Amino acid sequence: MNLGKPVWRATRSAIQKLLSKDEALLRDNTELQASALVKQSDVTMHLPAQVGDYTDFYCSREHATNVGIMFRGKDNALQPNWLHIPVGYHGRASSLVVSGTNLHRPAGQRVTPPSKTPFFAPSAKLDFELEVGWFVGQGNPLGKRIDVADAKDHIFGLVLVNDWSARDIQAWEYVPLGPFLGKNFGTTISPWIVTLDALEEFLVDGPAQTEPAPLKYLQENKKSAYDIDLEVQIKPNQSAKFERVTLSNLKYMYWSVTQQLAHHTVNGCNMRVGDMGATGTISGPEKENFGSLLELSWNGTQKIGFQEAKEERTFLQDGDEVNMTAYKDSPAGYRIGFGDCRGKILPCLYENDA
Amino acid sequence: MNLGKPVWRATRSAIQKLLSKDEALLRDNTELQASALVKQSDVTMHLPAQVGDYTDFYCSREHATNVGIMFRGKDNALQPNWLHIPVGYHGRASSLVVSGTNLHRPAGQRVTPPSKTPFFAPSAKLDFELEVGWFVGQGNPLGKRIDVADAKDHIFGLVLVNDWSARDIQAWEYVPLGPFLGKNFGTTISPWIVTLDALEEFLVDGPAQTEPAPLKYLQENKKSAYDIDLEVQIKPNQSAKFERVTLSNLKYMYWSVTQQLAHHTVNGCNMRVGDMGATGTISGPEKENFGSLLELSWNGTQKIGFQEAKEERTFLQDGDEVNMTAYKDSPAGYRIGFGDCRGKILPCLYENDA
């Protein structure tokens, strides 16, 4: 990955050629196939890179608006900076885990509003966040920024991200320095990185950025959104079947991944190969496109139904399993996929242990 | 460092013995001295460990109160969670640099209140923050917490930290997800780690924690504050001399480093060897103990004078050099020291380049 874009491209071409139906080398050699190709089901997936730093953004206008309406009301839904800045904060790299890793429900301090006296308990508002992550494939030295026009050459590719969130822990802790223990108990990603080159044909125009226009260092004059379907399914603890709870799309995102990277480095902050950014929860315009249970249940006030399981949820229960997938069918007839981004909630290890 | 406390202790004892005046082996062998001892001035210092994740806390009551009064007024100075939680947020590990590294002034989005329309410019409110960092020497697996009673065995030792801060960038960006580009352009630490064992004799009682008492997982029943003087000196750009601007003390801190670690892991967040925490700005009760220019200049409204340099400052100018030191004289007559934590501000590379 740290060899740079020319090597990424040459490697992709070589693999494409080897797998092509017009190329006899592998196609006609069953012995070579047996040694060169390994079944996914026969291997253990690991994180695709060693992540030095992980930054989580907040780049879906629909998501930020939904959260704003819930907590501040319709008239002040978006903060004054939101349409000027791809708002982001530092996440925790140590607790990034690969798809299939199950996580214990976190415990922590929380309050029952309007009380401001905390108690210690397992989170009762455990949530997923549907996000897409981008991996840095070429860094920048401390002090130098990455121009938005060059940002694409610095991004190796994308993964799916589930930014598990404990809403009650987060709500009590996050003023004034941001989310911390409500997030860093675990963040799940899909096991392989889909290169930006492989996604070129799904490039589309993102939402218009005219009111206001962004500052110059964030202005892009080419397509930078990706039309990729994003789906979340949940298998409730008593059920044997995953059922869809949301269908969103990466193209809904207001700030592009290249704008996120340009903003992140505009102060000279250095990126290292393997660093990861994540988009923030990607919600679309309709309720069926919302990327978190916080939004789908409108902070716990509306139940989400499951047909097969005959169950209802507001937030996640122990034993619930969440899976995210991303895919798009190309006009040429093939489907690109991101693999699974899956995890089950195990019971809290510290029930009443204040 | 990852071999654990028994090995830290045995190594420290062995070195102490070798350097003792009662031990002939090194004392009487000038040839061995010449090969075993290297002058500090002959070596290049590097970061003492590879830092996986860096977390910055906000644990000085005086600092949080000062900032609160400036931005919210006297009656709401402390946020409701502050006396219950060692408030913290994730920092950036990639831009941690060792003492002596000079940093370019960052540029970024800022506003001139009450305007809410940002412009792009170099930071005009560049500041230092006087902090102490702690290094994790023994980690914990994801999902398991570190009990506050055991936390000391997980901390290898302490360093000095200058958490450089661009107050104007921070003020515009930080709502609602916390500080980001106002901080991650660089964080300087002193080059060697002073082990907790070496600081045992400076243990004292910290501030009383009775109104309110912390939740059980944060309760400590032994001394956990350290009486160590912390000094900041500035050499203004036109001057040849460092002059003291503040003298604080680690003992002022409300939440101990062991409480910080226990809180950080109470949700199951995993620590890895080499991870770093920092205390947050350590201010004392009087103005001469304040740990940042934000407080010393009361957000730019009061000038800070320099006698030798015949200059005044509110925030840092290009060419200004900041140095932090920490020391304590032991009753036995020796002084423990942390070395320098030093850095100079270089001009911004992107003056008007919006």
Ligand SMILES: [Ca+2]
């Ligand atoms: Ca998120």
Ligand SMILES: [Ca+2]
């Ligand atoms: Ca700080």
Ligand SMILES: [Mg+2]
């Ligand atoms: Mg997370």
Ligand SMILES: [Mg+2]
């Ligand atoms: Mg910093």
Ligand code: NI
């Ligand atoms: Ni330079």
